[in-house]
Amino acid sequence: MSKLNQLKEIINDSKYIVIAQADNPDGDSLASALALEDILHRMGKEPYMYCAVDMPNHLRHLSGWDRVNKDMPKTFDAGIIVDTSSRKLFEIADKNGELQWILAKPLIVIDHHDIKSTIDATVNYSNVNAVSTGEVIYDLAKQLDWPLTTNSGKMIATSILSDSLGLMTEQTTPKSIRIIADLVELGVNLPEMEEARRAAMKKSEALVRYKGKLLQRIEYFEETSIATVTIPWEEIEKYSPEYNPSILVLDDMRLTQGTKVAIAFKTYPNNRITAKIRANYGYPIAQALAEHFGGGGHKLASGFKVNNSNFDLVKKECIEVASQLLKNM
Numbered sequence: 001m002s003k004l005n006q007l008k009e010i011i012n013d014s015k016y017i018v019i020a021q022a023d024n025p026d027g028d029s030l031a032s033a034l035a036l037e038d039i040l041h042r043m044g045k046e047p048y049m050y051c052a053v054d055m056p057n058h059l060r061h062l063s064g065w066d067r068v069n070k071d072m073p074k075t076f077d078a079g080i081i082v083d084t085s086s087r088k089l090f091e092i093a094d095k096n097g098e099l100q101w102i103l104a105k106p107l108i109v110i111d112h113h114d115i116k117s118t119i120d121a122t123v124n125y126s127n128v129n130a131v132s133t134g135e136v137i138y139d140l141a142k143q144l145d146w147p148l149t150t151n152s153g154k155m156i157a158t159s160i161l162s163d164s165l166g167l168m169t170e171q172t173t174p175k176s177i178r179i180i181a182d183l184v185e186l187g188v189n190l191p192e193m194e195e196a197r198r199a200a201m202k203k204s205e206a207l208v209r210y211k212g213k214l215l216q217r218i219e220y221f222e223e224t225s226i227a228t229v230t231i232p233w234e235e236i237e238k239y240s241p242e243y244n245p246s247i248l249v250l251d252d253m254r255l256t257q258g259t260k261v262a263i264a265f266k267t268y269p270n271n272r273i274t275a276k277i278r279a280n281y282g283y284p285i286a287q288a289l290a291e292h293f294g295g296g297g298h299k300l301a302s303g304f305k306v307n308n309s310n311f312d313l314v315k316k317e318c319i320e321v322a323s324q325l326l327k328n329m
Contacts, residue, residue: 003123003124003125004125004140004143004144006122006123007108007123007125007140007144008144010078010106010108010122010123011040011043011045011078011108011144013077013078013106014045014077014078014106015045015046015077016045016046016048016073016075016076016077016078017040017045017046017047017048017076017077017078017079017080018047018048018049018050018072018073018076018078018079018080018102018105019033019036019037019040019047019048019049019050019079019080019082020049020050020051020079020080020081020082020090020093020102021033021049021050021051021068021081021082021083021084022051022081022083022084022086022089022090023051023052023053023089023090023091023092023093024053024089024303025051025053025055025056025059025068026059026083026162027059027062027158027159027161027162027163028083028132028133028134028159028162028163029082029083029084029133030055030059030062030065030068031062031134031155031156031158031159031162032082032083032110032132032133032134032137032155032156032159033049033068033082034049034062034063034064034065034152034155035134035137035152035153035155035156035159036080036082036110036137037049037064037067038149038151038152038155039137039141039146039147039148039152042147042149043146043147048069048073048076049067049068049069050068050069050070050071050072050073050098050102051068051069051070052070052090052092052093052096052098053070053092054070055068056243056244057200057241057242057243057244058200058201058243058244058247060200061196061197061199061200062155062158071098072093072098072101072102076105077105077106078105078106078107078108079102079105079106079107079108080107080108080109080110081102081107081108081109081110081111081119081121082110082111082133082137083110083111083112083113083133084109084111084113084119085109085111085113085115085116085117085118085119085124085126086113086115086117086118086119086296087099087118087119088118088294088295091305103119103120106122107119107120107121107122107123108121108122108123108125109121109123109124109125109126110125110126110133110136110137110140111124111125111126111133111136112126112127112128112129112130112131112132112133112135112136112163113126113128113296113297113298114128114287115291115296125140127139129173130176131160131163131164131169131171131172131173131176132159132160132162132163132164132176133159133163134155134156134157134158134159134160134163135156135159135160135175135176135179137156137159138156138179148186149186150186150187150188153183153186153187153188154183154188154189154193156179156183157180157183157184157188157190157193158193160176160179160180161180161193163298163301164176165300165301167180168281169281169298169300170281170284170299170300171298171299203242203243204242207239207242207243207248210235210239210245210248211248211249214229214231214245214248214249215249215252215253217229217230218249218253218256220256220259221319221323222323222326223258224256224257224258224259225258225259225260225261225323225326226259226260226261226262226263226319226322226323226326227253227254227256227259227261227262227263228262228263228264228265228315228318228319229249229253229263229264229265230265230266230267230311230315231245231246231264231265231266231267232267233266233267233268233269236266236268245264245266246264246266246276247276249264250262250264250276250278251278253278254278254280259280260279260280260282260283260285260326261277261278261279261280261283261285261286261289261322261326262277262278262279263275263276263277263318263319263322264276265311265314265315265318267311270307270308271307271308271309271310271311272305272306272307272308272309273305273306273307273309273311273314274303274304274305275290275293275295275303275304275305275318276302276303277289277290277297277301277302277303277304278300278301279299279300279301280300281300283326283329284299284300285299285322285325285326285329286298286299286300286301286302287299287302288325289302289318289321289322289325290302290303290304291304292304292321293306293314293318294306
């Protein structure tokens with residue numbers, strides 16, 4: 001049986017379906033989950049969205065974010081994991097046993113990342129040529145005659161625009177652009193979506209002043225080719241409820257003349273370290289850099305996390321690997 005038919009059979013045979021995101025939700029994962037929720041609901045199913053962490057504030061302009069639950073339901077028929085094929089990204093869900101619960105049911109993974117799957121799913125449905133998971137869901141809807149509405153279309157458009165940085169990444173294809181056009185014909189209002197996003201981006205005076213401090217702390221290596229900033233736990237604890245400090249400055253870091261890659265490190269208690277990586281057009285090393293530390297993502301936007309590690313050594317190694325990747329291009 002083909003993957004498409006297996007996927008169709010699991011959906012058709014299930015009533016209560018959990019839609020799960022990894023511990024690092026982003027615009028693609030949340031929008032994909034919301035699109036599937038709408039589609040499945042209109043198919044007569046009972047979808048339930050799950051994520052082990054709270055939705056970040058910068059994603060809360062997406063209507064329906066508050067329906068994402070931090071607890072797995074006691075009973076359900078099947079599960080769908082969106083936007084990742086990596087078990088490592090379910091660290092919290094794995095520790096609390098909820099990942100085991102979803103793995104025990106018929107499970108579909110819908111993804112677009114170019115990595116080897118480490119999730120033991122019944123069906124791993126991935127298209128590495130798609131710019132986002134939302135694009136994969138759109139294809140499935142067309143092939144399986146799933147109901148697409150303005151609401152699900154809006155979420156698919158959000159997914160595509162999020163991971164393609166507004167249709168401007170190298171992974172954006174003519175097909176991605178045609179899908180956006182089809183969704184506009186469906187009734188999706190792109191200016192309205194952008195206005196909602198901009199309204200959610202507004203920040204308090206304290207956060208704007210903190211952003212200024214972060215910008216002053218940027219370090220440059222290999223002249224200005226590599227830009228880094230380090231965010232300690234006390235600042236994460238203080239400012240994260242309002243906005244992700246890494247996201248606050250990463251785009252500005254990339255705008256320095258000569259900068260090819262920007263890296264925002266976060267340090268946590270118990271020697272846990274995370275990093276978000278953003279590479280500029282023409283220098284697609286972000287995914288390879290993240291994979292060196294067991295992470296992943298896209299060529300221009302990736303990340304990783306390591307536990308029980310010395311920060312100075314991780315930072316030094318990260319800069320050395322980034323430098324070598326740039327030299328090898």
